Amino acid sequence: MLNILVCVKQVPDVNLVKIDPVTGSLIRAGVPSILNPLDANALEAAVRTRERYGGSVTCITMGPDMAAEALRECLAAGADKAVLLSDRAFANADTLATSYVIVSAARLLGDFDLIFCGKESLDGATGQMGAQLAERFGASLVSSMSLLRSIDFEKKTVIAERELERGIETCEARYPCLFTVEKTNYRPRIPNLRSWRASRFAEITRFTSATIPGLDPAQIGDPGSPTKVPRTYPPEVGEAGMMIDEGSVDRNVEKLLDLLGDVL
Amino acid sequence: MNKHEYKDLWVYIQHDGKAVHPVSLELCCEIRKIGDASREALAAVIVGDLPESEKDRVLDCGVDKIIHVSGTGYDFFNTDAYTNLFTVLCRKYKPSAVFVGGTIFGRDFAPRFACRLPTGCTSDATQLIWNPETADIEFVEPAVGGKMMAVITVPDARPQVGTIRPGTFKYAPTGRRACITAEEIIDFPVGEIRTKILDFKADEFDESLNIADADVIVCVGNGVKGADQLPKYRELAELLGGKLGCTRPVFDRGILPFKLVIGQSGVVIKPKLYLAFGVSGAVNHVTGITDSDRIVAVNKDPDAAIFRYCDYGIAGDMDEVCGMMIGKLKAGKKLSPQKDVI
Numbered sequence: 001m002l003n004i005l006v007c008v009k010q011v012p013d014v015n016l017v018k019i020d021p022v023t024g025s026l027i028r029a030g031v032p033s034i035l036n037p038l039d040a041n042a043l044e045a046a047v048r049t050r051e052r053y054g055g056s057v058t059c060i061t062m063g064p065d066m067a068a069e070a071l072r073e074c075l076a077a078g079a080d081k082a083v084l085l086s087d088r089a090f091a092n093a094d095t096l097a098t099s100y101v102i103v104s105a106a107r108l109l110g111d112f113d114l115i116f117c118g119k120e121s122l123d124g125a126t127g128q129m130g131a132q133l134a135e136r137f138g139a140s141l142v143s144s145m146s147l148l149r150s151i152d153f154e155k156k157t158v159i160a161e162r163e164l165e166r167g168i169e170t171c172e173a174r175y176p177c178l179f180t181v182e183k184t185n186y187r188p189r190i191p192n193l194r195s196w197r198a199s200r201f202a203e204i205t206r207f208t209s210a211t212i213p214g215l216d217p218a219q220i221g222d223p224g225s226p227t228k229v230p231r232t233y234p235p236e237v238g239e240a241g242m243m244i245d246e247g248s249v250d251r252n253v254e255k256l257l258d259l260l261g262d263v264l
Numbered sequence: 265m266n267k268h269e270y271k272d273l274w275v276y277i278q279h280d281g282k283a284v285h286p287v288s289l290e291l292c293c294e295i296r297k298i299g300d301a302s303r304e305a306l307a308a309v310i311v312g313d314l315p316e317s318e319k320d321r322v323l324d325c326g327v328d329k330i331i332h333v334s335g336t337g338y339d340f341f342n343t344d345a346y347t348n349l350f351t352v353l354c355r356k357y358k359p360s361a362v363f364v365g366g367t368i369f370g371r372d373f374a375p376r377f378a379c380r381l382p383t384g385c386t387s388d389a390t391q392l393i394w395n396p397e398t399a400d401i402e403f404v405e406p407a408v409g410g411k412m413m414a415v416i417t418v419p420d421a422r423p424q425v426g427t428i429r430p431g432t433f434k435y436a437p438t439g440r441r442a443c444i445t446a447e448e449i450i451d452f453p454v455g456e457i458r459t460k461i462l463d464f465k466a467d468e469f470d471e472s473l474n475i476a477d478a479d480v481i482v483c484v485g486n487g488v489k490g491a492d493q494l495p496k497y498r499e500l501a502e503l504l505g506g507k508l509g510c511t512r513p514v515f516d517r518g519i520l521p522f523k524l525v526i527g528q529s530g531v532v533i534k535p536k537l538y539l540a541f542g543v544s545g546a547v548n549h550v551t552g553i554t555d556s557d558r559i560v561a562v563n564k565d566p567d568a569a570i571f572r573y574c575d576y577g578i579a580g581d582m583d584e585v586c587g588m589m590i591g592k593l594k595a596g597k598k599l600s601p602q603k604d605v606i
Contacts, residue, residue, distance in 0.1 A: 014409035015513070026408060037516060095375065096382060123408060125529065126387045128375035131343070135379040140458035141343045143372050159462065164368055167466040174458040183518075226384030226421040232407065232414045235547040241561065241574035252578050253588040256560065257597055259576055263537045263558050 002055025002151075005112040006046045006079065007102060007133060008039040010063050010070035011123040019234060035070040038118030040077070040188035042181040045148060046116040047078035047189075053151055056080045058109060062090055062101055068204050076191035076199035083109065087208040089221050095128045097224035103136035104215055105207050114158065115139060115178040130180035137176055145179040267399065270360040270422035272329070273299050276350075276374075277310045277322055278365050284318050287365030287430035292325035294392060294433035295363055298401065301394045304360060305329050311338050311349065324437040330445045331357070337452030341369040342459055343376055345452035350377040352450055359423045361401055366427040378425040384418035385425040388528055390432055390551045400424070406528055410546030431476065431532030431552075472507055473523040480506025480537045481556075483526055485549075485570075486513040487542020487563065487582055494519070496586050497541065503593045509533065511549045527552035541582040545570030562586075 010033050018027045046057045059074040061067050062085040071082035085105050093101065106112060115137060120127035134141040146168070147161040156175040161168050163182050191199070209215055218224060244252050244259075273295050278285040292308060299306040305328040310319070312334065322330070331353065337345030350373070354362065364374040366388060378385035389403035400417045401424050407414035418424040467473075475481060482501040484494070494508070501508045510520040512527060526533055527549040538556035542563060543549065550573050553559065561574035562585045571577040578585055 014411070017408055017411055019411050026412070094384065096379060096384065099379065120529075126375075126385075127371055128385055128387055131372055131375040132379040132385075134343075135347070135376045141372055141376070142459065144368055162368075164464075167464055169461055170463040170465075172460045172462055177458075226382070226418050227386060228417050228419055229414050230402075230417055230419075232412045235406065235410070235413050235550075240572055241559070241577045243566075243571065243577045243579065245579070249580055249584050249588050252580065253585060253592060254597075256576055256578060257589070257592060260537065260558065260560070261598075 003112050004046050004057045005115045006043050006059045007117045008061045009036045009121050010067040011036045035073045036121045041183040041186040042116040042118045044186040044188045045181045072199045075202045076196045083205045085207050089209045092222040094225035094227045099132040099136050100219045105212050113175045117180050119180045134178040139176040139178040140173040142173050143180045146182040146184045267422050270358045272305045272307050272359045274307050274359045274362045276364045277308050290433040290435045291363045296326045298394045326438050326441050333448045335449050335451040342457050343372045344457045346373040347376045351380045361424040364427050366429040374427045383421040386416045387427045406547040410548035475507045475509050478507040480504045481509045481535045482539050483509040485511045485543030491519045543570050
């Protein structure tokens with residue numbers, strides 16, 4: 001039976017995040033948190049794989065308590081189990097520390113054959129989690145996967161297509177295999193009312209740093225993160241450009257085209 | 265770990281046996297400047313054989329050292345052999361930083377060897393600064409959808425690993441220096457490579473998707489109402505002898521393909537004329553357009569950030585302005601008054 005894992009993240013909807021003009025800090029209050037959009041494509045790929053070959057899909061995330069909401073979305077969209085890793089000690093983790101916690105917890109849940117991730121998150125957008133999770137799982141890596149073609153259960157291999165810079169590669173990869181998923185062929189399904197309702201009451205397995213045996217405190221959260229963010233600042237803005245305001249669209253465009261006379 | 269034992273700045277030279285990937289040369293040129301500031305050598309890591317003429321292009325960027333690696337396992341790009349290779353090399357030579365082009369392949373193996381060492385890995389910096397007080401490289405990049413700039417460092421671990429997107433830095437070779445070559449043989453057992461390439465089908469060459477070198481770009485941003493509005497922007501682009509591009513949210517909405525996304529995580533463009541329609545001006549988009557000769561912005565919000573980056577701005581309805589431009593250009597209005605004289 002295929003044992004499938006999907007790694008997801010809850011992110012603030014960055015399009016709605018504002019910057020305090022005085023302090024330059026982020027105003028996150030009132031900004032909704034959502035399931036990272038590309039993770040929904042990864043989940044869809046995982047669920048379709050289970051529908052075709054059988055098995056079970058587990059979703060895992062690390063985050064605050066409210067990240068359970070993202071997991072419920074996954075359950076509504078077809079995941080069988082959900083696991084939340086939540087602990088203050090996990091906070092301020094970079095990709096290295098995050099991948100360590102996720103893989104340490106996943107090992108308690110069993111051996112996974114296939115692992116699916118989104119290509120990158122909306123907020124951090126490093127796109128590094130897939131590669132680092134694959135490293136810690138000891139898995140082969142198939143990034144930018146656009147189509148899982150077939151699985152050979154005897155050989156324990158997967159044949160999949162990848163969208164590379166200049167074309168489509170078809171490759172064969174051994175179990176365990178981690179995919180980062182392209183959205184091309186895996187548009188997320190809309191859950192029906194019944195599965196949505198069921199997800200509201202579904203059980204979510206929770207782990208803290210204390211309930212993951214053998215977790216090395218030096219490798220989690222801030223201490224376990226080699227990358228640091230010593231400072232942030234508002235982006236520099238240039239001098240305002242020349243605004244064309246001649247009173248009508250017609251005259252504005254006429255003026256613009258005149259101004260562009262020397263460009264081409 | 266004493267980070268001061270770690271010296272030299274490395275650039276991985278990605279190549280296909282025939283030509284060096286442009287991003288590797290761009291990185292050599294940019295890292296050369298850091299090496300001059302930090303008084304460290306710039307080393308190019310070349311795996312497998314490269315034609316002499318291509319090796320010359322690497323040398324022209326002012327590298328002090330070539331680490332040439334041969335052995336089994338490198339015939340095709342695969343994460344397993346290359347992760348092992350950089351792990352072995354970094355443990356032996358202790359470089360202070362390793363830079364890898366942010367190609368799909370580079371982004372596969374760089375975070376992975378960083379994890380194995382382990383050390384910190386950053387991606388998509390748009391600016392690199394060497395800080396003499398800390399002896400750390402500051403990786404500066406837009407964060408939170410471009411709403412702020414974040415400085416990222418790897419203060420206590422080495423090497424500092426970074427993947428950088430193609431086009432982020434300029435290819436401006438500063439000339440040759442005395443260069444030594446170190447030969448390394450690192451065999452990776454071919455049977456341990458867990459992925460195998462069965463087939464590769466090159467994209468049918470679609471010139472409209474190749475926007476990096478276009479002279480004119482008409483870019484639609486998140487203000488676009490829907491895919492049904494696109495034909496007029498394409499038409500405008502064609503009338504101006506240019507191509508259509510878009511911002512990240514337009515791709516996220518499924519309206520245009522990723523190859524047309526301009527900005528930090530997409531294509532960096534350098535056109536003579538860039539016209540932004542309904543583009544808000546988030547920094548991760550703006551970092552991809554700053555080398556444009558002339559920037560025009562059209563947005564219905566007069567306070568949109570894009571107006572701070574443009575040469576000329578029109579506050580108004582994007583569809584209306586686009587339609588008007590098409591009308592005037594079709595009616596014989598010329599962009600260039602000089603041509604009228606002839």
